[in-house]
Amino acid sequence: MSRKPVHLAVYDTLADWEPGYATAYLARSGHEIRTVAAGSPSPETVTTVAGVRIKPDMSLADLRPEDSSLLILPGADLWDTGDDLAPFARTARAFLDAGVPVAAICGATAGLAREGLLDDRAHTSAVSFYLAATGYKGGERYVEADAVTDGNLITAGPTEPVAFAREVLGRLGAFEGEKLDAWYRLFHDSDASAYEMLES
Template sequence: MFTIYVYVLDTLADWEPGYVMAELNSGRFFKKDAPRVSLKTVSHSKEPIKTMGGMTVVPDCLIEDIVVNETSVLLLPGADTWNDPKHKAVIEKASELLSFGATVCAVCGATAALADFGVLDKRPHTSNGPGFLEMVSPCYKGQNYYVDKPSVADNNLITASSTGALLWAKQIIEHLGVFQSNTLESWYEYFSTGKPEHFFALMQTLSSDDEN
């Protein structure tokens, strides 16, 4: 079973983890033999946080509750408050998880926090465009590994820009192997283009899975 830990902090950018959280939590498009998934919100304290969209979220658990094993997945969404020192603990945990072989997925402002901690110095990654990490993360030394794409998957590290949330979700789902490959492709094509033929193709992949 995968445990998905979603780090929540004030000014969290609601839309960025939206696609992947909805699909992993609902399991509505999972393949028949997909591993079970448990999704938990985690933070530096149990105090409620307020997202950028004004939603109040009460964390399920604390950073020290994150289990360090290969079936743990840490999602780090963007926010305007990543430079607050109290979030250093989760970046340290992210580094520990990556070293152990667990999966860490960061988007937008969270990539800057990883960059400042040196996590991105020697791994392919992306962020909000060339020059962004140099501007906001004084300790960043990963310029030679920067890839100018909306989302970049480097084995168990998946990073994305503020506009790459959909591709980020696709790459995370693919890494976890919870969709059939044709389901994932149809899902991505539908949500990226809005064309109805991809919706019907998506539904067909679910029917074919039921028949197998």
């Protein structure tokens, strides 16, 4: 049985470093990564914060939860400068309502907070007061941790792309148990002894 693709949201000012570990190692474990951008009927080319241009695979308007195994929402400056990315947060709601996982990091967590998706779920972000500024009602569910998984929702702050990837890889079964722990120790802690476990 073939796997459903993983969908990576892309938009102008996307923080290049945040989804990289997750998407690279999902792809290495056999998951197809498809990029999704706003724009209809065809998606618009986007430019990341590093100036990298991405031609998306598909338009957000055509994305359906039932066709996906995961939606990844990276951070971007645009999450904090207006409502341009609100459609991605609404899509995250549709995914979670359908029981399909969503992984949000950095500014994307603020977008989910504004959408009300963090009010009743454990979560994390850059710092608690960053999310508090959105006016959301989930402050009591904020967790001081590198990354947090609550059911089908994964959240992390901007300095934790490796912890974010660990949760994503574990959620989709790319690595499990000792191998997942070894992957994290290698890339987070530079523990060379973990390499042998990964290669076994």
